[in-house]
Amino acid sequence: xxxxxxxxxxxxxxxxxxxxxxxxxxxxxxxxxxxxxxxxxxxxxxxxxxxxxxxxxxxxxxxxxxxxxxxxxxxxxxxxxxxxxxxxxxxx
Numbered sequence: 001x002x003x004x005x006x007x008x009x010x011x012x013x014x015x016x017x018x019x020x021x022x023x024x025x026x027x028x029x030x031x032x033x034x035x036x037x038x039x040x041x042x043x044x045x046x047x048x049x050x051x052x053x054x055x056x057x058x059x060x061x062x063x064x065x066x067x068x069x070x071x072x073x074x075x076x077x078x079x080x081x082x083x084x085x086x087x088x089x090x091x092x
Contacts, residue, residue: 006054
């Protein structure tokens with residue numbers, strides 16, 4: 001379901017881009033309408049690229065590695081806490 005949501009949002013962004021390109025002003029170099037058009041175009045392309053990045057799963061391996069690291073840290077913390085409990089039991 002998560003990938004489907006990214007496909008829908010990316011499709012909407014691409015549709016919005018195709019609809020707006022003919023209406024953006026790129027004729028007058030250095031004018032405020034052209035600066036706005038360029039910034040708007042860059043933002044739309046960044047949104048499309050971000051969704052494409054998620055769809056392709058580029059960070060999937062990195063996410064799996066981070067999950068393994070977090071599990072190991074949790075396990076180490078549990079071992080540390082259990083070790084302290086044992087030390088407290090011996091002191092009584």
